[in-house]
């Protein structure tokens with residue numbers, strides 16, 4: 001631990017404790033203690049140098065390899081013996097005992113930050129706890145080992161799961177029908193806008209090319225509109241954090257395809273004049289696409305179909321557990337009004353003569369987007385919904401909203417709160433004042449949180465908030481965890497005033513220190 005951390009008394013988790021001076025993108029911390037492996041036969045064997053636990057880097061398996069080390073006995077070869085291969089083509093396989101292999105991978109796993117290991121308030125990503133029963137279900141052989149092209153009669157259970165999950169999602173959101181085919185939120189958006197395009201085309205209304213997107217939207221929204229061949233017009237956010245209705249109305253004409261709207265929006269606010277917004281778009285002949293990534297906040301309380309949306313995508317992987325922030329598998333089903341149902345991706349699971357079957361006869365369909373979606377994630381989401389039931393889902397949304405408002409109240413006298421009104425499941429704070437007073441930016445605060453063993457919130461999103469942090473505690477966190485996060489955030493604000501350099505240099509206790517962010521993004525070094 002550095003003297004500075006000792007002064008602040010920061011709790012430093014073991015997995016973050018390695019200290020080094022590496023500052024180059026992707027560079028591994030410290031050199032391996034010493035090569036002892038069979039892969040470096042040409043080099044003289046060196047003894048590992050003693051190192052304190054806080055300084056230890058994790059060597060590669062090839063660096064741990066030692067020629068002749070007792071390893072597993074493999075069964076007799078039924079392919080050519082590598083020793084008989086021409087020289088130079090022998091595979092370079094590390095020679096390591098089982099214990100060292102287990103330790104190597106355990107060390108690496110401990111460097112992974114996860115919800116199971118700590119608080120993860122990554123706004124907009126809904127990094128909620130993933131109950132272990134989800135994993136039990138997803139691993140059932142009848143779910144994990146089936147093939148997407150298996151004959152219908154051999155996979156009745158799986159087709160039944162698709163059929164019933166579609167109906168559950170439609171019922172939760174108030175829509176007529178659903179498709180589970182989109183494999184992520186972004187693909188759900190794409191599906192939604194293709195459905196709206198198909199709707200206009202089927203009516204011969206082909207002059208509509210303009211998609212309206214609020215300036216607070218997730219970047220995938222305008223990208224989706226562009227992929228569908230439309231151009232976008234950004235609608236500003238008003239002073240209260242809502243869509244600027246006057247500016248929206250000024251853009252409405254007979255070239256409007258529709259509006260892509262997130263509600264609750266990406267500022268964590270429920271659009272106050274939502275019904276006026278959706279009615280205005282409908283009056284102009286456009287449709288309203290709902291980005292339902294924030295459905296987590298309103299389950300069992302209000303249905304998006306009642307708000308005037310025509311199609312909504314659902315991030316199953318956030319709303320119904322299986323968080324996937326910063327990558328990972330997802331599922332982005334769409335739910336639609338009766339007017340859009342004929343265009344849903346085909347095939348559709350139907351019930352015929354008491355059995356489930358795939359119906360391919362959908363002449364107006366936008367086509368196939370995947371086989372049956374990301375089935376493992378869908379099975380987890382289905383389990384989550386059935387385990388909670390209607391009352392449980394409502395309770396989780398209410399708790400998510402309560403937790404976010406509680407945290408907001410604990411932080412609002414220390415950080416700027418640009419839209420200071422009751423929030424939904426997440427809220428935005430800003431470090432604008434800390435930047436003006438002490439030259440401490442949101443990025444510095446995020447890096448310092450790592451020293452306290454906490455995953456930073458989403459930063460600099462939505463783009464419209466200067467020095468913004470989007471904080472989403474989720475419903476699963478205890479009051480104790482929320483209180484300790486608030487205490488850390490308040491401590492960091494004090495550090496900003498007393499010792500800004502401490503924050504400029506943070507993190508001090510992670511396997512790699514402050515990276516050159518631009519080089520890390522543009523020239524990532526991810527192998528060596």
Ligand SMILES: Cc1ncc(COP(=O)(O)O)c(C=O)c1O
Pocket residue numbers: 124125184185186187218220262266291293294315330331332
């Ligand atoms: C508001 C919003 N829209 C769309 C998406 C895209 O979802 P995905 O990452 O599954 O593609 C996200 C992702 O978190 C989101 O927060």
